[in-house]
Amino acid sequence: MAEEITNLYTQLDIRDDEKKPIDLGTLPVGEEENNLSLMLVGKLLTQRSYNIEVFKKTMTTPIHGLAIRVLSPNLYAFQFFHWKDYEKVLKGRPLCFDNMLVLLKGIDGDEQPEDVILRNSPFWVRIKNLPFNCRTDAHVRAILEGMGEILEMEDDILGIGRYRRVKIMLDTSKPLRRFQMIKDRQGRELQVNLAYERLPFFFFACGIMGHAERDCHNVEEEKKQEQLGWGMNLKATLRKGLLKELEELENLKANMKLSFTPKPHQEERGERRNSNASDHLGSEQITPSETRIIAPPPTSQSSAPIVLEEQVYVFGDHETSNSSQNVEQIKIQSSNSIRATSIGGVLGRE
CATH class of the missing domain: 3.30.70 (Alpha-Beta Plaits)
Structure with a gap:
C-alpha cells in the first residue's frame, strides 16, 4: 500500500496546472476597452539615466489630465481621458525630454508590455x-x-x-x-x-539617435574620432x-484660382497672326468682299508714293451678302510702304 502511494506521488506533476491554458476570450468585455483606446505605451530613446519623476511631471500637460505608470525600467503607460488630448500628443510628435526622444505607440490590447516594439x-x-x-x-x-x-x-x-x-x-x-x-x-x-x-541627440560618428560615443557599438573604437560624417547641419x-x-x-x-500663363514661343505667335483674319467678332463672321488700291498723289517730302490698300469686309453670311438685305460694311485701310524714305506730314485717308 505504501509503495502504491509512493508511485502515485512520483507520477503527480503540479506543473500540469500551469501548462493548461485558461480561455479569457470567453469572458464578457468591460469598460476597460474604452481605456485602451486612449492609452499609449512609450519609452525614452536613451541609454543614460534620467530623473523619472521630472519626466512624468513634464509630460502631464494635457487639459483633461494624464496618468503615467511605470511598466518596467524605461517603459511607461500613458493613460489619457479625452480623445482630443490623445490625438494632440500623437500629432505633436516628435516629443523630446532633455534632448532625448520619446517613442510612443498606440496599442490594440492584446500585446504584452514587454512585446511592444518601440522603434x-x-x-x-x-x-x-x-x-x-x-x-x-x-x-x-x-x-x-x-x-x-x-x-x-x-x-x-x-x-x-x-x-x-x-x-x-x-x-x-x-x-x-x-x-x-x-x-x-x-x-x-x-x-x-x-x-x-x-x-534629438545623436552620435556624429554613426548618425543614429539615442546614444553617445561611449555607448556606440556601430563604429570601431579607433574610428570614432575619424569617422564624423554627421553634424549639426542636420x-x-x-x-x-x-x-x-x-x-x-x-x-x-480663397480669392482666386492660381493659373500660370507663359509667354508663347515665336512659332506659336506666327501661327496666331496668320489666323487673325478668320477670327470671329461677336457672333457674326467677317468675310472679305472686295479690294481697291488707292494711291494718293506724292508730296514734296516723299521721294516715292505711298500705296494704301483698302479691303472691304462684310459682316454677315457671305452667301447672302449680295442680296437686297441691308448689309453693314466696314472699310479697313492698311497702308503698305513700297519705297518711302521720309514722311513729313499726315496723309489724308478717305
Missing part, C-alpha cells in the same frame, strides 16, 4: 536645394523613397519655397540620411540636402515668417 517616430523632414522644375509631390516621393512611410506633405502651391516639407515615419535604429543624389532633366547629378525638425532651424506665409496662401486659395 519608429514621425519627423518633419526638409528637402533643400531642389531644382525649380523638380519640386512636385511626385518628385518628393521619389527622393524620399525608402526612408519610411510618408504621413503628410506640406503644400507648395507656388513652388518657390526654400524647401519642401514632409512628415515621415522614421526608423530610429537606422542612421539619419544626410543627403540624396538626384539626376535632373538634363541628366546632371545633383545633391539635395536633408534637415530634420526637433531632432538639425533644421526655426521657421521664421511661417504664419505670414500660411495666411498669404490661404488668401490666394
Whole structure:
C-alpha cells in the first residue's frame, strides 16, 4: 500500500496546472476597452539615466489630465481621458525630454508590455536645394523613397519655397540620411540636402539617435574620432515668417484660382497672326468682299508714293451678302510702304 502511494506521488506533476491554458476570450468585455483606446505605451530613446519623476511631471500637460505608470525600467503607460488630448500628443510628435526622444505607440490590447516594439517616430523632414522644375509631390516621393512611410506633405502651391516639407515615419535604429543624389532633366547629378525638425541627440560618428560615443557599438573604437560624417547641419532651424506665409496662401486659395500663363514661343505667335483674319467678332463672321488700291498723289517730302490698300469686309453670311438685305460694311485701310524714305506730314485717308 505504501509503495502504491509512493508511485502515485512520483507520477503527480503540479506543473500540469500551469501548462493548461485558461480561455479569457470567453469572458464578457468591460469598460476597460474604452481605456485602451486612449492609452499609449512609450519609452525614452536613451541609454543614460534620467530623473523619472521630472519626466512624468513634464509630460502631464494635457487639459483633461494624464496618468503615467511605470511598466518596467524605461517603459511607461500613458493613460489619457479625452480623445482630443490623445490625438494632440500623437500629432505633436516628435516629443523630446532633455534632448532625448520619446517613442510612443498606440496599442490594440492584446500585446504584452514587454512585446511592444518601440522603434519608429514621425519627423518633419526638409528637402533643400531642389531644382525649380523638380519640386512636385511626385518628385518628393521619389527622393524620399525608402526612408519610411510618408504621413503628410506640406503644400507648395507656388513652388518657390526654400524647401519642401514632409512628415515621415522614421526608423530610429537606422542612421539619419544626410543627403540624396538626384539626376535632373538634363541628366546632371545633383545633391539635395536633408534637415530634420526637433531632432534629438545623436552620435556624429554613426548618425543614429539615442546614444553617445561611449555607448556606440556601430563604429570601431579607433574610428570614432575619424569617422564624423554627421553634424549639426542636420538639425533644421526655426521657421521664421511661417504664419505670414500660411495666411498669404490661404488668401490666394480663397480669392482666386492660381493659373500660370507663359509667354508663347515665336512659332506659336506666327501661327496666331496668320489666323487673325478668320477670327470671329461677336457672333457674326467677317468675310472679305472686295479690294481697291488707292494711291494718293506724292508730296514734296516723299521721294516715292505711298500705296494704301483698302479691303472691304462684310459682316454677315457671305452667301447672302449680295442680296437686297441691308448689309453693314466696314472699310479697313492698311497702308503698305513700297519705297518711302521720309514722311513729313499726315496723309489724308478717305
